[in-house]
Amino acid sequence: xxxxxxxxxxxxxxxxxxxxxxxxxxxxxxxxxxxxxxxxxxxxxxxxxxxxxxxxxxxxxxxxxxxxxxxxxxxxxxxxxxxxxxxxxxxxxxxxxxxxxxxxxxxxxxxxxxxxxxxxxxxxxxxxxxxxxxxxxxxxxxxxxxxxxxxxxxxxxxxxxxxxxxxxxxxxxxxxxxxxxxxxxxxxxxxxxxxxxxxxxxxxxxxxxxxxxxxxxxxxxxxxxxxxxxxxxxxxxxxxxxxxxxxxxxxxxxxxxxxxxxxxxxxxxxxxxxxxxxxxxxxxxxxxxxxxxxxxxxxxxxxxxxxxxxxxxxxxxxxxxxxxxxxxxxxxxxxxxxxxxxxxxxxxxxxxxx
Numbered sequence: 125x126x127x128x129x130x131x132x133x134x135x136x137x138x139x140x141x142x143x144x145x146x147x148x149x150x151x152x153x154x155x156x157x158x159x160x161x162x163x164x165x166x167x168x169x170x171x172x173x174x175x176x177x178x179x180x181x182x183x184x185x186x187x188x189x190x191x192x193x194x195x196x197x198x199x200x201x202x203x204x205x206x207x208x209x210x211x212x213x214x215x216x217x218x219x220x221x222x223x224x225x226x227x228x229x230x231x232x233x234x235x236x237x238x239x240x241x242x243x244x245x246x247x248x249x250x251x252x253x254x255x256x257x258x259x260x261x262x263x264x265x266x267x268x269x270x271x272x273x274x275x276x277x278x279x280x281x282x283x284x285x286x287x288x289x290x291x292x293x294x295x296x297x298x299x300x301x302x303x304x305x306x307x308x309x310x311x312x313x314x315x316x317x318x319x320x321x322x323x324x325x326x327x328x329x330x331x332x333x334x335x336x337x338x339x340x341x342x343x344x345x346x347x348x349x350x351x352x353x354x355x356x357x358x359x360x361x362x363x364x365x366x367x368x369x370x371x372x373x374x375x376x377x378x379x380x381x382x383x384x385x386x387x388x389x390x391x392x393x394x395x396x397x398x399x400x401x402x403x404x405x406x407x408x409x410x411x412x413x414x415x416x417x418x419x420x421x422x423x424x425x426x427x428x429x430x431x432x433x434x435x436x437x438x439x440x441x442x443x444x445x446x447x448x449x450x451x452x453x454x455x456x457x458x459x460x461x462x463x464x465x466x467x468x469x470x471x472x473x474x475x476x477x478x
Contacts, residue, residue, distance in 0.1 A: 139419050142357040144193070146421045152193055152214075152352050153416060154430055156185035156409050159210035161438045162222055163383075166240065170387040174446070175226050179241045180383035181207045186348075186408035187314050187377040189214055190355025194363055195282055201271070202250035203264035203283040206241055207314065211284065216248045219438055223445035230451040235459060237451075258285060258292035261311075265298045268307035268372075280308040280366035282359070288319025290333055299374065303340040306371035310362040313374070314349065316381035321394040337374035349379030350408045380406065 141149065159181060166178030181188070184207060192214020195202060204211055209222065221233065225243045228236035233244050234252065244252035251267070254260050264283035271279050289295050290313060302309050313333045317324045324331050337344025343365075347358035355377055362373035380403045384391040391400075416422040422430075 152189040155189040155214045183382040186352040190352040191359045194360035201281045219441035229448040258289040258294040261298035268309035287315040302372040308366040313376045334376035344374040346376045349377035
């Protein structure tokens with residue numbers, strides 16, 4: 125049982141919480157811890173030869189926990205990218221569903237067809253993830269266009285991407301279209317300073333992504349991507365603006381990627397260990413834990429109990445998902461097309477079989 129403290133300690137040590145309750149703050153912290161735990165689990169399973177691939181989101185926990193808390197479940201639409209494990213968890217995807225994706229089991233939402241970490245959930249309102257950089261952005265704009273023309277007031281689209289995506293044509297086209305049509309959408313850049321192995325300085329002449337918003341005629345803002353409360357506030361404000369008919373916003377959260385791009389990448393070839401270790405001082409997970417304890421939101425014992433609970437849930441999800449069956453080969457072409465389609469069978473030949 126996680127201990128949440130109330131009373132005098134909170135009053136004696138005020139801090140900017142953007143209206144978030146103790147329970148919401150602890151929920152954000154739990155999402156961050158679960159994200160890191162499952163991320164490490166993905167790397168472990170890959171090294172054990174049990175899954176082919178895992179992507180890295182360590183360092184993005186604050187951005188995603190904050191954004192998830194601002195997301196209106198049952199109303200908003202999420203169009204994420206492949207590094208959004210914490211965002212998916214924060215809006216309701218379970219660790220078990222994440223592990224089904226990693227193991228590519230038949231019970232997975234995509235029936236084991238997608239890459240690991242490429243989950244989706246129609247019931248939670250988020251689109252399937254694409255590995256193609258920036259390819260999700262036109263889809264997000266299309267969803268926002270549908271909301272506007274369907275007169276679905278009070279709803280908005282949240283779409284995310286890395287700094288590398290801002291160099292793609294789809295990014296420009298999507299922001300331009302959203303601005304022209306004043307669509308209810310928030311573009312959230314999780315700027316971790318590395319587009320795989322390409323540093324920010326070699327990607328763009330203007331390192332502040334949010335400043336590009338002015339060129340499209342929309343507001344832009346930047347938040348500290350290592351502070352989940354700041355991220356919550358920035359995303360909440362932008363989503364509120366979008367839901368009320370105010371149009372799109374470009375929001376940049378400055379964070380850092382601590383691990384390799386994926387399990388197939390060796391980041392030692394393009395950045396020093398000294399750089400990574402220096403940035404570890406900003407690690408959002410222990411920093412947020414210290415903040416909550418310092419201000420009486422959570423006890424040290426409560427934090428440890430929370431971590432144990434997360435590990436137990438992750439272990440249980442791993443065991444359950446690994447025990448599930450793989451998809452059947454005969455189902456390879458099922459749920460691909462709206463109508464039945466057997467590509468190996470000519471319709472005329474089928475008619476002559478009898």
